[in-house]
Amino acid sequence: MSFKSLGLSEPLLKAIQKKGYETPSPIQAKAIPPVLEGKDVLASAQTGTGKTAGFTLPLLHLLSDNTAQRHRPIRALILTPTRELAAQVFANVKEYSEFLNIRSTVIFGGVNQKPQVNKLSQGVDVLVATPGRLIDLENQGVLSLNKVDIFVLDEADRMLDMGFLRDIERVMKLMPAKRQNLMFSATFSKDIKKLAYSILNNPVQVEATPENTAVEVIEQKVYRVAKGKKTGLIIKLISDGNWKQVLVFNRTKHGANKLCKKMISAGITAAAIHGNKSQGARTKALAGFKNGSVRVLVATDIAARGLDIPLLPHVINFELPNISEDYVHRIGRTGRAGASGEAISLVSADETTYLRDIEKLIDMKIEVEILEGFEPDPNASTQPIKPGQNRNQGRRRNSNNSNSGKSKGSNSDRNKNRNRNRNRNNDSKR
Numbered sequence: 032m033s034f035k036s037l038g039l040s041e042p043l044l045k046a047i048q049k050k051g052y053e054t055p056s057p058i059q060a061k062a063i064p065p066v067l068e069g070k071d072v073l074a075s076a077q078t079g080t081g082k083t084a085g086f087t088l089p090l091l092h093l094l095s096d097n098t099a100q101r102h103r104p105i106r107a108l109i110l111t112p113t114r115e116l117a118a119q120v121f122a123n124v125k126e127y128s129e130f131l132n133i134r135s136t137v138i139f140g141g142v143n144q145k146p147q148v149n150k151l152s153q154g155v156d157v158l159v160a161t162p163g164r165l166i167d168l169e170n171q172g173v174l175s176l177n178k179v180d181i182f183v184l185d186e187a188d189r190m191l192d193m194g195f196l197r198d199i200e201r202v203m204k205l206m207p208a209k210r211q212n213l214m215f216s217a218t219f220s221k222d223i224k225k226l227a228y229s230i231l232n233n234p235v236q237v238e239a240t241p242e243n244t245a246v247e248v249i250e251q252k253v254y255r256v257a258k259g260k261k262t263g264l265i266i267k268l269i270s271d272g273n274w275k276q277v278l279v280f281n282r283t284k285h286g287a288n289k290l291c292k293k294m295i296s297a298g299i300t301a302a303a304i305h306g307n308k309s310q311g312a313r314t315k316a317l318a319g320f321k322n323g324s325v326r327v328l329v330a331t332d333i334a335a336r337g338l339d340i341p342l343l344p345h346v347i348n349f350e351l352p353n354i355s356e357d358y359v360h361r362i363g364r365t366g367r368a369g370a371s372g373e374a375i376s377l378v379s380a381d382e383t384t385y386l387r388d389i390e391k392l393i394d395m396k397i398e399v400e401i402l403e404g405f406e407p408d409p410n411a412s413t414q415p416i417k418p419g420q421n422r423n424q425g426r427r428r429n430s431n432n433s434n435s436g437k438s439k440g441s442n443s444d445r446n447k448n449r450n451r452n453r454n455r456n457n458d459s460k461r
């Protein structure tokens with residue numbers, strides 16, 4: 032199997048070669064042919080399997096077949112849930128289209144809209160966007176989606192988790208009814224299937240990994256530890272192991288900041304990445320982490336979603352996520368592209384239920400270890416932390432489910448909006 036045999040054009044093959052890709056990844060091999068045929072496609076494969084090129088390459092091929100437009104309307108829209116992901120997908124679009132006469136740009140919130148507006152006014156073929164800024168600029172009349180031929184929903188599962196269902200529905204109304212739709216997702220839940228039915232027409236369904244399984248090359252381990260000893264333990268693990276590049280997950284922004292400070296006082300270079308950080312700070316933290324000047328990146332789930340950090344050797348869950356699927360996403364940050372990796376979780380008594388749910392989802396028991404001096408507290412309660420104090424993502428998830436589940440039911444629009452706003456508020460903690 033080669034990229035050439037998939038039928039991609041010469042300029043694309045040249046860009047692929049420049050990128051250093053030798054063969055298509057499994058999901059690329061499965062998704063590219065039906066996309067080239069103009070079909071709607073629903074694709075799922077775990078994080079890090081090359082889904083971006085799976086839709087971008089054939090999309091560029093299709094668009095470049097027909098570039099004799101005088102003024103350039105937006106002909107392809109790629110919707111992604113977070114700024115980082117949008118920036119990353121855009122970087123890929125630019126690389127893959129280097130030898131084509133295709134213009135592209137990216138828009139997302141949290142930064143001044145003016146440069147984005149300028150870019151749009153020059154005409155672009157491919158637009159990568161997050162929902163909020165897209166709808167905002169459309170409302171302002173800065174852009175129009177009425178010439179979109181290809182619509183891509185990337186990281187569809189996270190879109191739903193983040194409460195973007197209503198925004199997705201709004202965006203769909205702005206595009207012509209007749210278009211090609213592609214949906215890419217790391218997981219494949221009932222909600223995703225439902226969304227797929229409402230967006231896709233007779234989709235070809237492709238899948239490169241079994242649903243919701245944690246990759247086998249990732250070594251997983253749990254340290255049972257008293258809550259108050261987690262910081263000491265994580266510093267010990269990183270120092271003793273002399274780990275150079277560690278991604279640490281925290282449930283809250285506040286927790287991420289606090290842990291980051293403690294690391295720095297312990298002499299470990301660290302940076303935090305979460306929704307309260309400015310775009311500049313986030314980009315800088317990620318760049319430092321990638322080039323090795325920052326050893327530890329402390330992230331919340333939403334900020335880390337879709338980050339492309341190649342060959343990450345260590346992921347540590349400072350706290351377990353209470354949404355089990357998030358665990359699979361988190362550990363998907365390690366062992367990327369077939370390289371082996373290690374995923375460690377620090378688990379205190381109150382996280383016992385989360386651990387059990389995760390083990391149920393991945394259908395395996397994770398090896399448990401206890402380190403001397405960092406034992407669990409035998410008197411601590413195994414009750415999960417009460418929702419409300421930075422811990423209400425369980426409710427977020429539930430309200431999401433009811434949100435999407437009842438979208439055609441009795442809920443009034445106002446109720447749904449309230450749900451959505453509540454989702455947003457809870458997300459703002461991460």
Ligand code: ADP
Nearest residue numbers: 052053054055056078079080081082083084339
């Ligand atoms: P996903 O969206 O599935 O999480 P990405 O599209 O971000 O994954 O790709 C993950 C990494 O794999 C990126 O660094 C990308 O450049 C690389 N990659 C993609 N396709 C190939 C390929 N065919 N061969 C080698 N590396 C690839």
Ligand code: MG
Nearest residue numbers: 082083186337
């Ligand atoms: Mg992706």
